[in-house]
Amino acid sequence: GQPARSWLVAKLDGAFCGATCDPALGCGTEMPPGEPLSDAERAIIVAWIQDGAP
Numbered sequence: 001g002q003p004a005r006s007w008l009v010a011k012l013d014g015a016f017c018g019a020t021c022d023p024a025l026g027c028g029t030e031m032p033p034g035e036p037l038s039d040a041e042r043a044i045i046v047a048w049i050q051d052g053a054p
Contacts, residue, residue, distance in 0.1 A: 001050050001053055002049070002050075003050060008049070009042075009049065011030060011031040012042055014030040016030075
């Protein structure tokens with residue numbers, strides 16, 4: 001996997017605002033709602049993607 005190209009990582013980092021999204025649906029909001037993930041939680045997701053997450 002490629003975390004730098006991951007929509008999930010972009011949503012976690014709040015770096016999705018420049019993305020091309022469906023005009024009818026928009027790009028949504030940063031994930032998760034409320035408190036951001038800790039660095040350790042984010043690292044788990046990034047490692048999962050690097051390992052080839054489905």
